[in-house]
Amino acid sequence: MAGPIDLRGSAKMAESTTESAQTSAGGTRYGPALALLASLFFMWGFITVINNTLLPHLRSVFDLNYTQTTLIESVWFIAYFVASIPSAMLIRRIGYKPSLVVGLCVMAAGSLGMVPAAQIPSYGVTLVALFVIACGITLLQVAANPYVAVVGPPESAESRLTLVQAFNSMGTFFAPYFGGYLILSRTTGGTSLEGTQLTAAEKLADAQATQLPYMLVAGVLLVIALIIWRSNLPALGAATKRAGVEARKGMSLWAHKNLVYAVPAIFIYLIAEIGVANLFINFVIQPDIAGITPAQAANYLVLLWGGMMVGRFAGSYLMRRFDARRVLACFALFALLVMIGAATLHGPVAMWCLILVGLGHSIMFPTIFALGIKGLGPLTEEASGLLIMAIAGGALVVVQGWLADGYGLQTSFWLTVACEVYIIWYALVGARPTGPQYD
Incomplete structure (x- = not known):
């Protein structure tokens, strides 16, 4: 089991590793703000990633097939499509710091919604609660990434x-321990081999095992919201603010192919x-x-997310010395090779190929995001929303x-x-x- 989430520790680590970005050209110190944001990313x-341990758990509780299981995660990501534009509008209306607080409170509300979802238990209420959590995360993403x-x-x-x-990946690294111990290892389905049939009483007990983890998560989110509310986050510079109507006449997002692609x-x-992450446990x-139980598989899932954490720290170092596009290409090529292994091989070798893809995937999101908004200046806000x-x-x-x-779980990895x-x-x-470069 992982120990308690040490927000002060992760914030101190973030501050110590962002010294090179602590000041702007005008002398403003950004290190403390980046350290605080690192805790949000965490x-x-x-x-x-708690979802990765939740999905195989719900599959046994509700007797779901793979399509129904992955639909849970689809609902989670539909929230990004639904909530992105409203999030950007909210940020423009109330500002970054209040928006971060609202996002954390929305996440806490969704986490608490998992309590009645488990008590009933209800597949539909679970979907609604997870959708609410994802809407809160969307608001944090829209605000924090461009910042x-x-x-x-x-x-x-x-x-x-x-x-x-990388601190986001640190959170994903600890989550499987948390979910594996408090959800999978405390349930009949989580400690049984694939194909074991559960009684109605066992399914009810398994469903209710999710209550405590999500109550703990809600409490931590509310504490972070209070810390953010009492903090001093510097505003973004005027150069990145949304361009006015007249200025927009000479600017176009579509001229920037790095964003379009x-x-x-x-x-x-x-x-x-x-x-990969959601089907990992079901695969191994x-x-x-590997022929192991879901609770045992959660321990290997930790290695997948640990690879993403290590890869992001390593990628950050490499991109200070080499072109970011070349580093991204190398990581993507590695991911391609190990995924071919996961799709074609058998036994523990296939499992380790799937674990190693975390290293290849590690830098993809932040590097693509940063390359996508590069040179957009006052168009950054709109580009970030997209x-x-x-x-x-x-x-x-x-x-x-x-x-x-x-066609089979392994074949789906193609x-x-x-x-x-x-x-x-x-x-x-x-x-x-x-297109025109505004930075």
Whole structure:
């Protein structure tokens, strides 16, 4: 089991590792703000990955097929599509700091909604509660990602955002321990081999096991909301504010191909990441792969997310010395190769290929995001909204669920292989900046 979430510790680590981005040209110190935001990245990564242990749990409680199981995650990512534009409007109306507080409170409300969902238990109420949590995370994403990307020198934006995203991966690293111990290891379904039939009483007891974890998460979210409310976050510079109507006449988002191609890149990447993470436990418990229980598989899921954390710290370092597009291409090529292994091999080797893809996926989101808004200046806010909306690509994980039901779970990973091909193309060709550069 992981220990208590040490927000002060992660904030101190974030502050110590963002020294190079602590001041702007005008002398404003941004280190404390980045450290505080790193705690947000940690928490939304943590709560998102709890879903990876929740999905196999719900599959046994509600007797779901793979399509119904992945539909849960699709609902989660549909929230990004629905809530992105309203989130951007809210930020313009009330500002960044109040919006972060609202986002955290919305996440806490959704987490508390999981309590009655487990008590009933109800598949429908579970979907609604997870949708609410995802809406809160969307608001945090719309606010925090562009903030981190533009508060420092433009030439280090990719490295800076990748570094802070590493704390997101730190949250994803600890979440499987948390979910594995408090959900899977405390349930009959979580400690039984694939194919075990549960009684009605066992299903009810298993469903109610999710109450305590989500109550703890809600409490932590409300504490962070209070800390954010009492903090001093510097405003973004005037150069990144939404352009006025007259100024917009000479500007066009569509002239920036690095953005135009980044939107589908984010969309496609999310299909790959979410498909691998959500089906990981279901894959490795197969008799011809590892043949272990879901609770045991959760411990290996930790290694997948740990690879993403290590990869982001390493990627941040590499991008200070090498071109970000080349680093992205190398990571994507590695992901392509290990996914081919996961789709074709058997036994523990296939499991380890799926674990290693976390290393390849690690830098993709923050690097694509930073490359997508590079050079957009006053168009950054609109561009960020489009990129966050593209996270809705994770909703298409239901397509992989459909492939798994129709052609086999392992065969469905060829969809992930196809996603990696586009990311390689974006890194080598699509990410080249075009149009007027405003930075």
